Amino acid sequence: MAAIEYPSTASVPRRHHEAIMEAPRPSYAEKRADAEERTRAQTELEHIVRLYNLGKPIFPRSLLKDLHEQIGQGKEEVIIPDIDDKPQTYSLRAHELCTDFPIINYSSIQRLIHFDPRYPSLLIGSRCPVSIQYTPRPNYPSSTSEEIHSAFEHINTQWLKSETCSNLGRFFVKPRFLPKTITKIVAFGLGTLGKVEFGNLSVRSYAQHAAMLTMASALRKRNNDSEGRQDIQCFAQDPYYDEKDIEFLTSLGITVVNDPQGFLEIDEHTLVFSVCPNIPVRQIVADVRWPAAMIWNSLTSEEEMDGWRRWLPNGEVFLAGPMMTDPDSDRVCEMVRYYNEAQLSDPGDYFGDLTVYARKSSSLDKV
Numbered sequence: 001m002a003a004i005e006y007p008s009t010a011s012v013p014r015r016h017h018e019a020i021m022e023a024p025r026p027s028y029a030e031k032r033a034d035a036e037e038r039t040r041a042q043t044e045l046e047h048i049v050r051l052y053n054l055g056k057p058i059f060p061r062s063l064l065k066d067l068h069e070q071i072g073q074g075k076e077e078v079i080i081p082d083i084d085d086k087p088q089t090y091s092l093r094a095h096e097l098c099t100d101f102p103i104i105n106y107s108s109i110q111r112l113i114h115f116d117p118r119y120p121s122l123l124i125g126s127r128c129p130v131s132i133q134y135t136p137r138p139n140y141p142s143s144t145s146e147e148i149h150s151a152f153e154h155i156n157t158q159w160l161k162s163e164t165c166s167n168l169g170r171f172f173v174k175p176r177f178l179p180k181t182i183t184k185i186v187a188f189g190l191g192t193l194g195k196v197e198f199g200n201l202s203v204r205s206y207a208q209h210a211a212m213l214t215m216a217s218a219l220r221k222r223n224n225d226s227e228g229r230q231d232i233q234c235f236a237q238d239p240y241y242d243e244k245d246i247e248f249l250t251s252l253g254i255t256v257v258n259d260p261q262g263f264l265e266i267d268e269h270t271l272v273f274s275v276c277p278n279i280p281v282r283q284i285v286a287d288v289r290w291p292a293a294m295i296w297n298s299l300t301s302e303e304e305m306d307g308w309r310r311w312l313p314n315g316e317v318f319l320a321g322p323m324m325t326d327p328d329s330d331r332v333c334e335m336v337r338y339y340n341e342a343q344l345s346d347p348g349d350y351f352g353d354l355t356v357y358a359r360k361s362s363s364l365d366k367v
């Protein structure tokens, strides 16, 4: 087995002006401090990988529930345990001189253990899978309720006529692919219906909310046809929803929830719907609760995943990538083994590469 290899600093291309200026040579003391820092980072990396490989959840449901309760109590500070269960304190106070607002930051396992040997200190101390971060509010002109209404009407009509919509609908009719026990849809990261970059509306975000309604109505119809007659609740979580989004989505029967409530809504009767979110939704769901079904971005192929595998000198194996906002992990791959899967063909490009996962009935005794 090959030991972990980090990119060599020697392979970093030099810019032209650097090529002609001799860099000062590091002193013996600097070299020694560097080596010590690398050793500490390596020990830290091994520690996190070991905990993860032993099965420690990095996004435990109890942690998110406790954080949700602290936020609900209107506290100015919240306490979130790190990967070693040590409490860390974060401020939620809005700063007077700054328009940035606090959001929950979720670090995928890949991000937690990302280690660049040129900056080893960046790994040291990154023990917090869940933390609070400040981010600027997007500064786009706001949309009126009328604009949102008429854009939704127009895009929903296109969506309902699309081939992607028919392809999605097939999963909800006989022969039954999705479990019949679904009573709830929880969506993540579908995006705002207001203006985004360059003042445009995002057709994808409109179509994805329309798709959520299509799925809810197909599930309602199916439940009405059977004896259960359970209603279908719809929840959507995206921190960039504004008041106009909330007003409009509520009028459609979609309940907007604040982060992390969406994750707490997931149970064994839930269909999770997530499209290209900016957070590791799949890794969070794998730790929090396994739902009845998921419609989310397709997993990376096994071959590609193997290319990301690295070995530590102590024999631990871990995935060093892919580095993206919602990456797969060994735990996500293990979870989907308990689901039947089928790719959703999306010629309209409303979603990109999505797969439908339906819990195998034989696996219901798991988690």
Ligand SMILES: C[S@@+](CC[C@H](N)C(=O)[O-])C[C@H]1O[C@@H](n2cnc3c(N)ncnc32)[C@H](O)[C@@H]1O
Pocket: 104, 188, 189, 190, 191, 192, 202, 204, 205, 208, 237, 238, 239, 240, 259, 275, 276, 277, 278, 279, 351
């Ligand atoms: C790349 S955009 C994708 C938007 C849309 N789904 C699409 O496919 O075009 C990522 C979305 O994830 C959302 N997001 C970021 N943090 C989130 C969180 N904690 N919970 C849910 N969504 C989140 C962002 O606000 C943004 O709308």
